[in-house]
Amino acid sequence: MMKTITKFAMTIGTIIVFTVGNAQAESELRLSTTxxxxxTVSFEELSKLPDTEFYTSTPWTDGVQKFRGVDFDVLLxxxxxxxxxxxxxxxxxxxxxxxxSVLRDDNAILVYLQNDAxxxxxxxxxxxxxxxxxxxxxxxxxxxxxxxxxxxxxIDGQN
Numbered sequence: 001m002m003k004t005i006t007k008f009a010m011t012i013g014t015i016i017v018f019t020v021g022n023a024q025a026e027s028e029l030r031l032s033t034t035x036x037x038x039x040t041v042s043f044e045e046l047s048k049l050p051d052t053e054f055y056t057s058t059p060w061t062d063g064v065q066k067f068r069g070v071d072f073d074v075l076l077x078x079x080x081x082x083x084x085x086x087x088x089x090x091x092x093x094x095x096x097x098x099x100x101s102v103l104r105d106d107n108a109i110l111v112y113l114q115n116d117a118x119x120x121x122x123x124x125x126x127x128x129x130x131x132x133x134x135x136x137x138x139x140x141x142x143x144x145x146x147x148x149x150x151x152x153x154x155i156d157g158q159n
Contacts, residue, residue, distance in 0.1 A: 027042065027043040027126045028042050029042075029046065029152065029153065029155065030153065030154040030155075030156075031079045031154070031156075032154070032155075032157060033080050033081055033082070033083070033157045034081070034082065034157040034158065035157075037080075046069075046070055046075075046110070046127075049074055049075070049078060050070075050071070050074055051068055051069065052068070052069065052070070052074075052107075052109050053068040053069075054066075054067060054109075054132050054135075055067075055134075056131075056133045056134045056135070057133060057134055058130070058133055058148070060150075065114055066113075066114070066115050067111045068109075068111065068113040068114075068116070069109040069111035069113065069127075069130070071107070071108075071109050072100075072103035072104055072108050072109065072110065076100060076103070076104065081100070081157040084100055084158075085157075085158045086098055086100055086155050086157055086158060087155070087156045088129055088147075088149045088154075088155050089149070089152070089153055090149050090152055090153060091121065091151040091152075091153050092151065096146055096147060100157075102147065103147075106131055106144075108129055109130055110128070110129060111127065111128040111130045112125070112126060114128075121151055124151060125150070125151065127151075127152040128148070128149070128150040128151070129147060129148050129149045129152060130148060131144055
């Protein structure tokens with residue numbers, strides 16, 4: 001009986017360590033400049049930057065939602081990403097090339113709170129590129145939907 005309990009506890013311990021390790025990695029964002037210099041930024045570091053929030057509906061949520069995050073002007077300037085285009089990649093390896101001017105000029109934010117709560121991976125978190133879709137019909141197009149990457153793991157400056 002004691003051997004079974006010990007084996008069970010060891011299995012649970014392994015699962016807990018594995019889960020915590022993955023959760024920590026998922027709440028970090030890798031940023032790299034055009035020159036290839038990379039840095040990893042934690043959720044806490046991002047949340048200390050000046051934030052922006054807006055209310056908008058999306059095709060992936062019910063009704064109007066409150067989104068809070070870092071404006072891409074702030075994010076790109078803070079981490080020295082000066083490329084004309086950035087690749088935004090998700091945990092599932094979906095990626096899209098986005099003109100930096102679109103992210104800067106169209107009020108996109110890298111969301112880290114939805115309705116004042118952190119987002120789990122299941123809920124499109126921990127980071128999500130969101131535009132103020134309700135503010136302009138041009139944001140309600142396939143192009144902007146494709147730019148709206150959720151479960152963001154990295155943002156890389158491209159030439």
